[in-house]
Amino acid sequence: MKQENAVRRIGVMTSGGDAPGMNAAVRAVVRAAIFRGIEVVGIRRGYNGLINGDIVRLDEKSVAHVINRGGTILYTARSEEFMTEAGQQKAVATCKMLGLDGIVVIGGDGTFRGALALSKHGISVVGIPATIDNDIACSNYCIGFDTAANTAIECIDKLRDTMQSHERCSVVEVMGRHAGHLALYVGLAVGATAVLVPESKVSFDEDIIEKIRNARLNGFTHYMIVVAEGAASAMDVAKKIKDEICIEPRVTVLGHIQRGGTPTGRDRVTATRMGYRAVDILASGGTNRVVCLRNSVMTDIDIDEGLAEHKGIDTEEMTVLEAMTGV
Numbered sequence: 001m002k003q004e005n006a007v008r009r010i011g012v013m014t015s016g017g018d019a020p021g022m023n024a025a026v027r028a029v030v031r032a033a034i035f036r037g038i039e040v041v042g043i044r045r046g047y048n049g050l051i052n053g054d055i056v057r058l059d060e061k062s063v064a065h066v067i068n069r070g071g072t073i074l075y076t077a078r079s080e081e082f083m084t085e086a087g088q089q090k091a092v093a094t095c096k097m098l099g100l101d102g103i104v105v106i107g108g109d110g111t112f113r114g115a116l117a118l119s120k121h122g123i124s125v126v127g128i129p130a131t132i133d134n135d136i137a138c139s140n141y142c143i144g145f146d147t148a149a150n151t152a153i154e155c156i157d158k159l160r161d162t163m164q165s166h167e168r169c170s171v172v173e174v175m176g177r178h179a180g181h182l183a184l185y186v187g188l189a190v191g192a193t194a195v196l197v198p199e200s201k202v203s204f205d206e207d208i209i210e211k212i213r214n215a216r217l218n219g220f221t222h223y224m225i226v227v228a229e230g231a232a233s234a235m236d237v238a239k240k241i242k243d244e245i246c247i248e249p250r251v252t253v254l255g256h257i258q259r260g261g262t263p264t265g266r267d268r269v270t271a272t273r274m275g276y277r278a279v280d281i282l283a284s285g286g287t288n289r290v291v292c293l294r295n296s297v298m299t300d301i302d303i304d305e306g307l308a309e310h311k312g313i314d315t316e317e318m319t320v321l322e323a324m325t326g327v
Helices: 022-035 045-054 085-096 109-120 145-166 181-190 204-215 234-245 254-258 267-282 305-309 315-324
Strands: 010-012 038-042 055-058 103-107 125-130 170-174 194-196 223-228 248-253 289-294 297-302
Touching: 010 022, 010 045, 022 038, 022 103, 022 267, 038 045, 045 085, 045 289, 085 109, 103 109, 103 267, 109 125, 109 305, 125 267, 125 305, 145 170, 145 181, 145 223, 145 248, 145 254, 145 267, 170 181, 170 194, 181 194, 181 223, 181 315, 194 204, 204 223, 204 234, 223 234, 234 248, 267 289, 267 297, 289 305, 297 305
Parallel strands: 010 038, 010 103, 103 125, 125 289, 170 223, 170 248, 194 223
Antiparallel strands: 038 055, 289 297
């Protein structure tokens, strides 16, 4: 779809769960737009802000020194009102009142579904994938994943020191309600004894108990179990381990600490490239697109096409994990 008029003013917003690198993406959108002579309006608090007109003008100074900051300077929220037709009409009215020629939305699956709804109401939209779950199927990589993984790895490395000293078992729960990409990656990186992900059916005896037993037979006296929150409760896993083999594990739920912190270089650069691409798409008249990183190449596809794709767990990583765990 092409626009007849030149793009003069665009909006940018972050929505859903925050991810390290969102600020870098906002910064890139603002700077790329200004480079093209396009004004930028920041929409605060996600789709709620679009409904209520919670906005702020953004310029070079607004986004100075934010590339290294975690969280999002535009704040974020989930909006039940926007899920209704009435809420969407209010958001469209705000776009028209502000004279927005397009909006860049930064977030995950739910954020893109909101963008798709706006597109159907005639608003030009481009999505940037940002979620620590790394579960946007159309893109090989989502902003925030690398930072979250490194945060979890650092925490688990510290836990391992004390678990080894006391010859104990540790069960660590990481984020991932519907996707185990983070747990699998982290488990491989920390040399976990076992890893549980929601994509694979769990056989408790085979996937955990036998791996702990094998590790003990091979001379190990401390064990690290990494669990995605969508696969099982860390507390339940620990209780079952204690009941089965009389080991009393220590449970650590990393929780929202994984979402915070200074973004890594990979997240900063990826966010910057994606932000630039998003503005380029809007400036050239594109709409209903999501920016994707595929085999190191920055590209874009229709949002509805991207939402229709499914991202399964990496089978090669699972094969490697099977060889690396429980030995």
